[in-house]
Amino acid sequence: xxxxxxxxxxxxxxxxxxxxxxxxxxxxxxxxxxxxxxxxxxxxxxxxxxxxxxxxxxxxxxxxxxxxxxxxxxxxxxxxxxxxxxxxxxxxxxxxxxxxxxxxxxxxxxxxxxxxxxxx
Amino acid sequence: xxxxxxxxxxxxxxxxxxxxxxxxxxxxxxxxxxxxxxxxxxxxxxxxxxxxxxxxxxxxxxxxxxxxxxxxxxxxxxxxxxxxxxxxxxxxxxxxxxxxxxxxxxxxxxxxxxxxxxxxxxxxxxxxxxxxxxxxxxxxxxxxxxxxxxxxxxxxxxxxxxxxxxxxxxxxxxxxxxxxxxxxxxxxxxxxxxxxxxxxxxxxxxxxxxxxxxxxxxxxxxxxxxxxxxxxxxxxxxxxxxxxxxxxxxxxxxxxxxxxxxxxxxxxxxxxxxxxxxxxxxxxxxxxxxxxxxxxxxxxxxxxxxxxxxxxxxxxxxxxxxxxxxxxxxxxxxxxxxxxxxxxxxxxxxxxxxxxxxxxxxxxxxxxxxxxxxxxxxxxxxxxxxxxxxxxxxxxxxxxxxxxxxxxxxxxxxxxxxxxxxxxxxxxxxxxxxxxxxxxxxxxxxxxxxxxxxxxxxxxxxxxxxxxxxxxxx
Amino acid sequence: xxxxxxxxxxxxxxxxxxxxxxxxxxxxxxxxxxxxxxxxxxxxxxxxxxxxxxxxxxxxxxxxxxxxxxxxxxxxxxxxxxxxxxxxxxxxxxxxxxxxxxxxxxxxxxxxxxxxxxxxxxxxxxxxxxxxxxxxxxxxxxxxxxxxxxxxxxxxxxxxxxxxxxxxxxxxxxxxxxxxxxxxxxxxxxxxxxxxxxxxxxxxxxxxxxxxxxxxxxxxxxxxxxxxxxxxxxxxxxxxxxxxxxxxxxxxxxxxxxxxxxxxxxxxxxxxxxxxxxxxxxxxxxxxxxxxxxxxxxxxxxxxxxxxxxxxxxxxxxxxxxxxxxxxxxxxxxxxxxxxxxxxxxxxxxxxxx
Numbered sequence: 036x037x038x039x040x041x042x043x044x045x046x047x048x049x050x051x052x053x054x055x056x057x058x059x060x061x062x063x064x065x066x067x068x069x070x071x072x073x074x075x076x077x078x079x080x081x082x083x084x085x086x087x088x089x090x091x092x093x094x095x096x097x098x099x100x101x102x103x104x105x106x107x108x109x110x111x112x113x114x115x116x117x118x119x120x121x122x123x124x125x126x127x128x129x130x131x132x133x134x135x136x137x138x139x140x141x142x143x144x145x146x147x148x149x150x151x152x153x154x155x
Numbered sequence: 156x157x158x159x160x161x162x163x164x165x166x167x168x169x170x171x172x173x174x175x176x177x178x179x180x181x182x183x184x185x186x187x188x189x190x191x192x193x194x195x196x197x198x199x200x201x202x203x204x205x206x207x208x209x210x211x212x213x214x215x216x217x218x219x220x221x222x223x224x225x226x227x228x229x230x231x232x233x234x235x236x237x238x239x240x241x242x243x244x245x246x247x248x249x250x251x252x253x254x255x256x257x258x259x260x261x262x263x264x265x266x267x268x269x270x271x272x273x274x275x276x277x278x279x280x281x282x283x284x285x286x287x288x289x290x291x292x293x294x295x296x297x298x299x300x301x302x303x304x305x306x307x308x309x310x311x312x313x314x315x316x317x318x319x320x321x322x323x324x325x326x327x328x329x330x331x332x333x334x335x336x337x338x339x340x341x342x343x344x345x346x347x348x349x350x351x352x353x354x355x356x357x358x359x360x361x362x363x364x365x366x367x368x369x370x371x372x373x374x375x376x377x378x379x380x381x382x383x384x385x386x387x388x389x390x391x392x393x394x395x396x397x398x399x400x401x402x403x404x405x406x407x408x409x410x411x412x413x414x415x416x417x418x419x420x421x422x423x424x425x426x427x428x429x430x431x432x433x434x435x436x437x438x439x440x441x442x443x444x445x446x447x448x449x450x451x452x453x454x455x456x457x458x459x460x461x462x463x464x465x466x467x468x469x470x471x472x473x474x475x476x477x478x479x480x481x482x483x484x485x486x487x488x489x490x491x492x493x494x495x496x497x498x499x500x501x502x503x504x505x506x507x508x509x510x511x512x513x514x515x516x517x518x519x520x521x522x523x524x525x526x527x528x529x530x531x532x533x534x535x536x537x538x539x540x541x542x543x544x545x546x547x548x549x550x551x552x553x554x555x556x557x558x559x560x561x562x563x564x565x566x567x568x569x570x571x572x573x574x575x576x577x578x579x580x581x582x583x584x585x586x587x588x589x590x591x592x593x594x595x596x597x598x599x600x601x602x603x604x605x606x607x608x609x610x611x612x613x614x615x616x617x618x619x620x621x622x623x624x625x626x627x628x629x
Numbered sequence: 630x631x632x633x634x635x636x637x638x639x640x641x642x643x644x645x646x647x648x649x650x651x652x653x654x655x656x657x658x659x660x661x662x663x664x665x666x667x668x669x670x671x672x673x674x675x676x677x678x679x680x681x682x683x684x685x686x687x688x689x690x691x692x693x694x695x696x697x698x699x700x701x702x703x704x705x706x707x708x709x710x711x712x713x714x715x716x717x718x719x720x721x722x723x724x725x726x727x728x729x730x731x732x733x734x735x736x737x738x739x740x741x742x743x744x745x746x747x748x749x750x751x752x753x754x755x756x757x758x759x760x761x762x763x764x765x766x767x768x769x770x771x772x773x774x775x776x777x778x779x780x781x782x783x784x785x786x787x788x789x790x791x792x793x794x795x796x797x798x799x800x801x802x803x804x805x806x807x808x809x810x811x812x813x814x815x816x817x818x819x820x821x822x823x824x825x826x827x828x829x830x831x832x833x834x835x836x837x838x839x840x841x842x843x844x845x846x847x848x849x850x851x852x853x854x855x856x857x858x859x860x861x862x863x864x865x866x867x868x869x870x871x872x873x874x875x876x877x878x879x880x881x882x883x884x885x886x887x888x889x890x891x892x893x894x895x896x897x898x899x900x901x902x903x904x905x906x907x908x909x910x911x912x913x914x915x916x917x918x919x920x921x922x923x924x925x926x927x928x929x930x931x932x933x934x935x936x937x938x939x940x941x942x943x944x945x946x947x948x949x950x951x952x953x954x955x956x957x958x959x960x961x962x963x964x965x966x967x968x969x970x971x972x973x974x975x976x977x978x979x980x981x982x983x
Contacts, residue, residue, distance in 0.1 A: 044718070044722065046715060046718065046719055046722075047719075047722055050677060050723075050727075053677055053681065054681070088205050096238075099293065114205070114827070135721070135722045135723070135724075135827075136720070136723050136724035136827075137722075137723065137725075138723065138725030138726065138727055138728070139680065139681075139723065140725060140726060140727070141725065197754040201757060201788075201789065203820075206819055206820055206823045207816075210819050210823070212815070212819060212853075213819075270979060271972070271979045273942065273973045273975070273976045275938040275939055277939075345816040346815075348811075348813070348814050348846065544633075547633030547634065547637070550637050551633050551637050551640070554636075554637050554640035554641045557641070557644050558641075558643050558644040558647070561644045561647045561651075564651070565647050565650065568655070577652070577655055
């Protein structure tokens with residue numbers, strides 16, 4: 036599956052890339068909200084994983100902007116576990132929300148499940 | 156000993172003593188400031204501002220941005236303000252009776268409608284013609300107020316009346332904000348446990364020749380023209396080597412009108428901005444401090460050494476002259492309005508340290524310099540001059556000034572380091588060298604004109620024409 | 630005039646010296662930047678190896694492989710600092726097996742010893758770094774060492790110690806609230822609540838004690854905890870805080886009561902109204918707007934006569950929120966057709982429509 040990851044922490048980005056590449060996915064990377072929107076339009080990924088706190092455009096703004104044009108499933112990652120953030124993310128159109136600290140293995144499993152649910 | 160020599164001696168030694176006092180003040184303030192910045196940077200490395208950005212308990216803030224004939228840029232500027240990452244926020248744009256079509260443009264761009272809004276005129280202002288909000292949910296933070304023309308202070312007062320939140324942030328509408336600017340400005344209000352923070356300011360940087368995209372600063376460049384560049388140096392000196400020390404002494408008198416946060420409650424209790432002075436930003440801070448001193452309530456005016464906001468500096472002598480003239484008149488008017496505090500122990504540090512310092516070393520400095528020059532010319536004509544003394548004094552002050560500027564540049568490199576290339580730093584050093592010859596005399600002359608104009612009671616803001624930033628087309 | 634010449638030479642000399650110093654500093658920094666970049670990739674690689682360690686088939690007891698090059702670099706203070714920073718940042722982001730592996734790496738490289746050394750320096754900014762590490766890396770064995778810092782005179786050390794203790798022991802760690810004498814700033818309270826929000830919820834005991842604390846900021850914090858974690862059983866104690874001498878406590882009690890309330894609460898708040906100061910009165914009206922009922926309308930109507938316009942606005946909002954009877958009462962009131970009430974009512978009506 037073609038997946039786009041938007042994350043400003045370089046180590047996190049590389050870790051996720053490594054894990055998901057091992058699972059056999061094709062990856063597109065973005066380091067801030069602006070890059071994310073550009074790359075989404077350019078590469079049309081099948082799944083988007085984005086952090087909330089990023090330079091230029093926050094993850095929430097990315098979701099809002101995205102939902103105006105695409106219906107791609109979005110998983111949000113965040114260190115903010117507060118109820119209103121989670122609710123806002125879902126209200127804007129995110130499909131899943133994972134709080135940090137999280138386990139890369141868990142993410143991998145969730146994605147596998149996503150593929151099952153959204154295939155065909 | 157003729158009377159002429161006596162006069163000459165008094166004059167000479169007076170000048171010398173004044174200069175030495177001034178230099179000592181600068182050195183002390185400079186050293187104290189640097190120490191405080193180091194402490195701040197150490198503490199700051201532990202701060203995660205994101206906690207504040209999303210917390211529901213973050214203080215509620217209203218951004219107030221007066222706009223007058225901003226023309227085409229207004230849409231971009233408003234969008235830039237709306238993209239600020241902060242939860243509990245109102246963005247209030249006050250259209251101060253613009254003669255162009257700014258309001259119509261805004262109504263179309265943001266899908267605005269006129270609301271039934273009850274304006275509580277806590278501070279008397281010119282009439283409000285309408286309060287507009289947007290129909291689109293994504294712009295729910297935006298409020299646009301249309302009013303009769305009344306000047307910047309009046310417009311800000313209208314904003315204060317309309318705001319529903321605890322803190323107001325007064326901003327020039329074309330100021331470019333750093334991403335975390337609002338968070339950093341809000342934090343001091345939450346940190347002190349025993350005293351009330353009534354206002355916070357940050358560092359203003361010069362945006363000429365910088366690259367701006369979508370209302371965000373993308374690349375920092377040293378201004379290519381001489382005048383903005385020398386002002387960059389001036390700002391570095393003032394902010395890095397000055398404000399932090401004053402803030403620590405709790406004697407800070409000035410928060411830049413381009414970007415500052417205030418406790419709305421106190422602003423209202425003091426009666427808002429004074430529209431009879433051209434230095435309304437400084438006058439408000441002084442009045443708020445005076446109010447708190449009179450109430451005998453412990454308080455603080457806080458300062459963040461981080462760059463928070465980027466603004467355009469005048470690039471021509473004409474506009475720079477008007478700006479400095481206005482600053483001088485503002486300072487004098489403020490000092491005059493509050494002269495009761497001069498060396499008055501009832502006002503604590505404000506009366507015993509801050510006010511006298513501003514009086515002697517900010518207000519009087521250009522006058523002393525000018526009179527010094529005048530007398531120098533007179534004494535030369537009378538043939539009484541001790542050449543070696545005066546040349547010595549001149550070089551002494553020049554070399555100190557140069558040293559001070561180089562020190563400021565070094566501190567800038569060691570702390571925030573906005574200008575990274577060695578070419579830029581070399582340019583700054585050369586600018587420091589040229590400053591006393593080209594820039595400084597002009598500034599002193601503008602200040603003198605300010606004094607004269609005030610004596611003649613001229614009252615105007617003057618027009619600041621905009622050059623625009625270097626914009627990259629998207 | 631020798632005096633002048635001497636000073637002049639001194640100043641110019643100093644300026645020239647500073648310029649040379651700056652140039653040297655820039656050159657050195659450029660060199661270091663290159664080094665940091667190289668180290669960065671080395672560290673990233675090591676961390677990735679660590680995070681996915683178990684998957685390569687090795688058992689849990691085997692040490693994570695570390696290159697000799699890295700061991701040598703470990704002696705370097707700056708390298709250690711960079712490495713530690715990255716490790717702690719990674720640990721904050723990852724849980725589960727990945728998190729455990731990072732901790733294993735941290736201990737294997739003996740970075741905990743350096744953290745303790747930092748604490749022992751006695752310098753506040755270094756101590757804070759060490760304490761933070763112990764918290765993030767979950768080094769529970771150092772609890773006693775850190776616990777006493779929760780009431781340290783330096784604000785940053787205190788703050789980091791409190792956060793670390795929460796990190797190590799979750800809700801249990803809040804015990805320090807029993808004993809601290811320094812006030813908790815609003816900022817610190819925000820950080821503590823944020824920290825708690827990512828810890829799995831456990832039963833929170835001891836709030837009753839904190840609600841009666843001598844330290845007003847502790848009472849305020851306890852009220853926030855009661856509100857966030859829905860401790861309805863503490864209603865009486867919370868309501869008792871309405872009479873606390875500190876106004877900051879009283880206003881927090883009012884906020885809390887908007888979440889933890891029963892049918893009497895709005896009446897009780899309105900009883901308090903005449904005794905309260907202005908800001909708290911506005912807060913009470915906001916609360917009544919949320920939790921009030923029709924029985925409160927007569928009293929609210931009485932408050933319409935207030936001089937202050939913002940107060941009038943709040944009363945109108947409160948009354949309007951109590952359904953049609955509230956609106957009717959507003960429209961039929963004696964002053965409702967004149968300024969300012971007519972404009973206020975119009976605004977509030979348009980707010981409700983939205």
